[in-house]
Amino acid sequence: MTLKVGVVGTGGIFKFAHLPGWLSHKEVEIVAFCDAFKASAEAAAKDFPGTKVYDDYRELIADPSIDIIGISTPNLYHSEIAIAALRQGKHVFCEKPDAINPAEAQKMADAARDSGKLLMAMRNNRFSEEAKFAKKIIGKGELGDLYMGRCGWIRRRGIPGRGGWFTTKELSGGGPLIDLGVHMIDMAMWLAGNPKPVTVSGSTYRKFADRPDASGKIPEGTFDVEDLAAGFIRFDNGASLQIEFSWASNIEEEKKFLEWRGTEGGFSLVNDKLSLFTENEGALIDQKPQFTAAPIPQHTANIQHFVECVLGRETPIITPEHGVDMIKILSAIYESAERGREIVL
Numbered sequence: 001m002t003l004k005v006g007v008v009g010t011g012g013i014f015k016f017a018h019l020p021g022w023l024s025h026k027e028v029e030i031v032a033f034c035d036a037f038k039a040s041a042e043a044a045a046k047d048f049p050g051t052k053v054y055d056d057y058r059e060l061i062a063d064p065s066i067d068i069i070g071i072s073t074p075n076l077y078h079s080e081i082a083i084a085a086l087r088q089g090k091h092v093f094c095e096k097p098d099a100i101n102p103a104e105a106q107k108m109a110d111a112a113r114d115s116g117k118l119l120m121a122m123r124n125n126r127f128s129e130e131a132k133f134a135k136k137i138i139g140k141g142e143l144g145d146l147y148m149g150r151c152g153w154i155r156r157r158g159i160p161g162r163g164g165w166f167t168t169k170e171l172s173g174g175g176p177l178i179d180l181g182v183h184m185i186d187m188a189m190w191l192a193g194n195p196k197p198v199t200v201s202g203s204t205y206r207k208f209a210d211r212p213d214a215s216g217k218i219p220e221g222t223f224d225v226e227d228l229a230a231g232f233i234r235f236d237n238g239a240s241l242q243i244e245f246s247w248a249s250n251i252e253e254e255k256k257f258l259e260w261r262g263t264e265g266g267f268s269l270v271n272d273k274l275s276l277f278t279e280n281e282g283a284l285i286d287q288k289p290q291f292t293a294a295p296i297p298q299h300t301a302n303i304q305h306f307v308e309c310v311l312g313r314e315t316p317i318i319t320p321e322h323g324v325d326m327i328k329i330l331s332a333i334y335e336s337a338e339r340g341r342e343i344v345l
Contacts, residue, residue, distance in 0.1 A: 001027060001311070002029050003027060003029070003307065003310060004029050004065055004068070005022055005030045005032075005067070005069075006031060006032040006034065006068070006090075007022075007030060007033050007072070008034045008035075008057045008072070008073055009074075009077075010033055010034075010043070010044040011072065016299075017124070017299035018070055018095070020299065021300040021303025021304065022070065024296075025303070025304055027311065028307055030048055031052065032053070033052070033053050034057050038054075038055035041053045057084070068307075068310065069081070069082075069085040069091070069092050069093075070092075070093050071094040071095060072095045073095075074171045075171065075173050078095065078100075078104075079107060086111040086115040086117050089115060091117045092118070092120070093303065094119070096121050096122045096182045096183070097173065097330070098326065098327055100172070100174075100327075102327050102328045105327040105328075106324050109321060118306070120306045120309070120316060120318050121323050122299065123186050124183075125186065126187060126190055130272060131269070133274065133291070134191055135190070137267070142264065142278070143260070143263075143264055144263030146191075146193075146239060146262045147239050147240075148240060148261045149192065149239065149258070150257065151184040151185060151187070151242075151258040152245055152257055153246075154251055155246055155247050155248060156249065156252075156253060156254055158247050160179075162223055163221020164221070167223040168222045174334060176227065176228065176247045177202075177245050179245075179247075180247075184258055186326055189322075190317075190322075192235075192239060194325075195235035196235060196236040197235055197328065197332075199233075199344050199345060200231055200329055201231055201333075202333030202334070202337050203337050204228065204333075205226055205229075207248075209224075209227060226337075227246060229245050230242075230243065230244045231333045233329060256269075256271055256272070257270045257271075264278065265278035265279070273288070274288070275287065275288050276289070
């Protein structure tokens with residue numbers, strides 16, 4: 001069986017992350033490209049003779065021969081396109097974040113349930129060798145109960161192009177919190193067994209938007225999102241998670257990090273390097289696992305998992321409900337920052 005894919009959004013994230021994933025699976029064929037800038041879709045289609053080209057996603061999803069819709073548009077349009085595609089009986093794979101607010105994320109989950117089709121959002125960090133290894137160790141109970149975590153992705157200078165959709169709140173929904181936070185918060189929650197968030201508290205800052213050195217460009221164009229967000233999440237099992245995400249801040253170096261502390265051990269994942277911290281016979285033990293096999297790129301592995309789920313060979317490890325919880329967290333952090341108080345979910 002060959003699954004036919006129609007792509008909506010043919011920009012950078014599609015070329016870098018989604019296209020290699022679709023091409024990696026022998027039972028997938030890309031048959032159509034769509035982009036609001038038709039020239040972009042035409043350029044993508046040049047390497048795929050016979051594929052159809054659209055500038056209106058509604059025409060693409062109306063094609064009865066298409067099985068899967070891949071979405072890699074600006075954030076604002078994720079939910080609109082996903083819901084329409086699900087209602088047309090298509091499976092949907094969507095770039096993160098799922099949506100820009102909780103109501104839209106819930107509509108997506110409802111549409112997936114009602115249609116009986118698979119909806120999955122990109123959560124590529126779950127598919128790193130380090131994350132999968134940590135998941136196995138945690139699942140065996142070797143770290144005990146995880147109760148306190150930290151995660152973040154902090155950049156010294158790394159603001160996406162000023163004036164583009166990344167820095168325009170109407171299109172993106174926010175700055176580094178919704179851009180980078182999705183990755184690390186999701187991985188932290190997944191490793192901890194997906195506990196339900198119950199309260200959040202957060203602060204956001206916009207300190208570099210008007211500085212010429214912020215992105216190497218002159219201070220022109222829309223920049224109405226934060227450049228740093230920090231916060232604290234409490235979960236229904238009593239665990240808590242500290243978070244911090246920035247596009248620009250005066251720090252020593254860029255760093256991605258995630259750690260959980262458990263009753264029997266802990267771990268840290270810093271710039272994709274895993275360390276385990278345990279105790280044995282009264283001695284404190286540090287371990288640094290080494291992975292010798294060549295890993296499948298994370299985005300590719302995520303899309304391969306989605307395809308295998310559509311084919312009925314695997315059970316989804318990423319569900320629409322995970323997306324709803326994620327967008328609730330992000331939205332509440334922004335609300336907490338505005339109101340200056342903790343928000344109950």
